[in-house]
Amino acid sequence: MTDRIPKTERHRTQNSEHVDIHTVARLANVSIATVSRTINHIPTVNPKMAKRVWEVIGELDYFPNTQARSLVSGRSRLLGLIVSEITNPFFPELIQGFEDVAVEHGYEILIGSTNYDPERMKRCIRRMVERKAEGVAVMTFGIEEPLLDQLADRKVPLVFVDVGPERPGISLLRVDYHHGIRQGVQHLAALGHRDIAFVTGPLRLHSAHSRLAAFHRAVQECGIVVDKGRIIEGDHTMEGGMAAAEKLLTGAKLPTAVMCSNDVTAIGVLHEAYRAGLRVPDDLSVIGFDNIHLTQMTIPPLTTIQMSCFELAKAAVLALKAHVEGTPAPKREYPIETRLVVRESTGFPRGAMQDLRKSKSAASGARARQPAAL
Amino acid sequence: MTDRIPKTERHRTQNSEHVDIHTVARLANVSIATVSRTINHIPTVNPKMAKRVWEVIGELDYFPNTQARSLVSGRSRLLGLIVSEITNPFFPELIQGFEDVAVEHGYEILIGSTNYDPERMKRCIRRMVERKAEGVAVMTFGIEEPLLDQLADRKVPLVFVDVGPERPGISLLRVDYHHGIRQGVQHLAALGHRDIAFVTGPLRLHSAHSRLAAFHRAVQECGIVVDKGRIIEGDHTMEGGMAAAEKLLTGAKLPTAVMCSNDVTAIGVLHEAYRAGLRVPDDLSVIGFDNIHLTQMTIPPLTTIQMSCFELAKAAVLALKAHVEGTPAPKREYPIETRLVVRESTGFPRGAMQDLRKSKSAASGARARQPAAL
DNA sequence: GCGGGCTGAGTAAACCTTTACTCGAACCGA
DNA sequence: TCGGTTCGAGTAAAGGTTTACTCAGCCCGC
The missing domain is CATH 1.10.260.40 (lambda repressor-like DNA-binding domains)
Structure with a gap:
């Protein structure tokens, strides 16, 4: 022929x-x-x-040849992970964990970052479909329903990692924020703080909501009243943290402590406080959330609430794996714990030094400040 | 049948x-x-x-179906990028740039991070081969020759991004460090510094060598003599920066300024200085390298030498693309420039304030310090 | 009016594996 | 000794696309 x-x-x-x-x-x-x-x-x-x-x-x-292999076997052994911004230091830590666990279970990963850009989101989803990811973990918001349908219609298992709305057929990974945030608030309360502000994440984001809710609840438990004006919406970026701090610091009366919905925001707050000439923690206590690696290096080192990235990533992979392999019905809630890590960005409130220094037990966990370093 | x-x-x-x-x-x-x-x-x-x-x-x-598609066409439209650690904030910025440019040119990317772990390196290379990356950019060190041969033997174009040895058939992207580092040294010299230390990167890394060499040359040009003990080998991590700073700060005599081979190291130095109770820049000036996003947020904001990640990533993609598509012979040197960005971590050396304050022009670029903030 | 070129669309092979099915050989018990 | 199992290995189809080759129809010039 x-x-x-x-x-x-x-x-x-x-x-x-x-x-x-x-x-x-x-x-x-x-x-x-x-x-x-x-x-x-x-x-x-x-x-x-x-x-x-x-x-x-x-x-x-x-x-x-992987391509031929998965073409015929119908299995790509690929797990997708869609995050907001790869340049936000939280995510690389998550990605690392996700990859480690995935590899351990015989999968490779496909990373997509949306940068909150609709065009990029489309591309991300498209890649996941085209490359035949067997499951996709989503940890960003703003992905339109129709886009997700492209995955859902193809029966690609989806896991929302602490984001997104309830959606039939989609697993949600939710973290128990309450424990850690309560510890944080109690820590501040024990130090004598009564005027505590909270910088949230973008409120479209479920986790931001949860963290705020946990804060409200904790604060109430401690008998502290928080004024509406003390809740500022941030966006989980350093710049957002600065902006929020600016609002707070230019007000008539300064709060004595600020809790932040994530560490990156807290870094912004720290920085804005520095620019305003405020000393942390002498003039202002700051608490972050996530316990990213970087928080050990801030000046002063950041008191924060630890959420194990690794655990989160692990739970996501496991949930996906369960879906993919059709093994036991994937759980909707994973016991991801949060807990306070006390470093040096929290201390007694302004002017309260003398009063409180006497009652030693009150400040359980609060470290003694170094003598006015920097 | x-x-x-x-x-x-x-x-x-x-x-x-x-x-x-x-x-x-x-x-x-x-x-x-x-x-x-x-x-x-x-x-x-x-x-x-x-x-x-x-x-x-x-x-x-x-x-x-991408798999079927590239199986038959023999083209994966995939470009690999191997970096050291994804959790080192420099790399996400690079990755971002690499991806943006790659997508613009019709490619997708495959990220591998080695974590300096031989096992992971093997996996990285394996993935690149298996997934049929059409070209691979390498920005880490410690990958053994035999491993690279697996790529070379398969005629996969390789680009070393400012790392690695000369190797026949492999493009090297080298950055002109001299300009930026000279600006940095001149800046310090103009402020009156004569005792300048340098914290290198891991010296197995080509770029670390180049930066050190540029430092030596610049310092000589300025007529400054640098003692051997003022050169400390770091490892491009924050912890490495802290360790280096500790060595420097526990010595008999403190240097008045420290230049670092990258920003992450500088952050470690900043932190160690803080822990030692030194004020930056009053007691110690610090200069970083890379100008990662984070340097705007350090306390104080870091004076650093900018190297455009984006340009670097772009050059890498372009070099790879040229290889892949057999278009004009890829250049070995790309004009990636470096330049000084003055922020607040540099100032007059200890005790020299009064002397130098008079000669205003000398301190060109040095910003006035805020009154002992933090 | 007819042959030759074009144009544009269809047919089928090829890409490299996995895997269902087939089959021969060895082995076992009756 | 012989039929029936079992074990292990080979054959060939299938997976979804690209693309070389083929071919039908049409237009044009002589």
């Missing part, structure tokens, strides 16, 4: 330019099926043959 | 469960070849038909 060289012929004449499963089979004197089975550790192959095959594979540096 | 349903039959009987190119073809009343040509914007298709095809595609939400 055509004068193309038929496949088998090609393999015979060709030198070792393209190494594929046929090459391996030929050199090991077995069929391609045996090679395939060897690679996939299917136990029905004779150990002797397997050994021979592995040797040839090693010699040739043969790597199976 | 077998009683499997033949393919054509299947497509006829099946409901719209699996949407593939055949489905589109059927509904648009054309052949699959025409659909394929439409998708790939091959101009030989009749606009009328194309329109019909696009309509059906839209209706069905059809996305071509």
Whole structure:
């Protein structure tokens, strides 16, 4: 018919330019099926043959072609992760954890960052579909329903990591913020703070809401009244933190402490306080949330509420895996704990030093300040 | 022979469960070849038909299967990027840039982070090969030659981004560090500094070497003698910065200024200085390198030397693209510039305030300090 | 009016695996 | 000894696309 060289012929004449499963089979004197089975550790192959095959594979540096592999098997072994901004230091930590756990379970990952840009969101989703991700974890907001439908319609398991609305068929990972935030508020209360502000995340974001709610509840438990004006909406960026702090600091009366919905915001607050000439914690106590690596290095080191990125990532992978493999019904709530980590950005409120210094037990966990460093 | 349903039959009987190119073809009343040509914007298709095809595609939400596509075309449209640690804030910025430029040129990206772990490096390379990345940019060190050979042997274009040894067939992207670092040293010299320390990166890293060399040269140009003990090897982490600063600060005599091979190190230095009760810049001036986003938020804001991540990423993508597409011989040197960004972490050396305050012009660029904030 | 070129669309092979099915050999018990 | 199992390996189809090749129809010039 055509004068193309038929496949088998090609393999015979060709030198070792393209190494594929046929090459391996030929050199090991077995069929391609045996090679395939060897690679996939299917136990029905004779150990002797397997050994021979592995040797040839090693010699040739043969790597199976992932594309062909997943084309026929229908499995990509790919898990997607969509985050807001990769440059926000929280996310790399999450990504790292997600990847580690995914790899441990035999998956690779596909990262997408939306930058809150509709165009990029579209691209992200498109990539996930095109590359046939077997499951996708979403940790950003603002992705339109129709976009998500593209995944849902294709029966791609989805997990919202502490974001997004309830949606039939989609798992939600929710964190118990209350414990950590209560600890934070109690810590401040014990130090003597009564005027505590809270800088939220973007309120479209579920987690931002939850954190704020937890704050309200905790504050109430401690018998502290928080004025409406003390709740400022931020956006989980450093700049947002600065802006929020500016509002707070230019008001008639300064709060004595600020809690933030995430560490990045707290860094912004710290910075704005610095610019305004306020000392932390002497003039203002600051608490963050997330306990990202960076918080150890802020000046002063940030008291914050730890949420284990790793646990979160792990839960996301596990949930996805459960979906994909159809194993036990994925749980909707994972016990992701939060807890206070006291560093040096919290102290007694302004002017209250003397009063409180006497009652030592009150300030449980509060570290003694260094003598006016920096 | 077998009683499997033949393919054509299947497509006829099946409901719209699996949407593939055949489905589109059927509904648009054309052949699959025409659909394929439409998708790939091959101009030989009749606009009328194309329109019909696009309509059906839209209706069905059809996305071509990337795996099948690249399996047959032999092109993955994937560019790899291997970095050290994704949690080091420098890299996300690089990744972002790399992705943006890659997408602009019609590629997607594959990220690998080695964490300096041989096992992970192996995995990274393996992924690049398996997923058939068309080119790989490497911005980490410690990848063993044999590992790289796996890529080289497969004729995968490689670009070392300011790392790694000269290696035949591999492009190197080198940055001109001299300009920026000279500006930095001159800035310090103008402020009156004569005892300047330098915290390097890991010296296995080419860029760390270059930066140190640039420092030596600049310092010589300014007629400043730098003692051997003032050069400390760091590792481009915050902890490394702290450790280096500790060595420096526990010495008999403190340097009056410290330059760092990257911003992350500088953050560590800033932190250690804070812990030691030193004021920056009053007791110690600090200069970073990279100008990562974070440096605007340190306390005090960090004077640093800017290297445009975006330019670097862009150059890497362009070099790779040139390789891949066999267009003009890729250049080995790209004009990536560095320049000083003066913020607030640099000032007059200890005790020299009065002397120098008079000669205003000397301190060109040095900002007036705020009155002992924090 | 007819042959030759174009145009544009269709057919089928190929890409590299996995895997259902087939089949020969070895082994076992009756 | 022979039929029936079992074990292990081979054959070939399938997966969704691209693309070389083929071919039908049309237009044009002579």
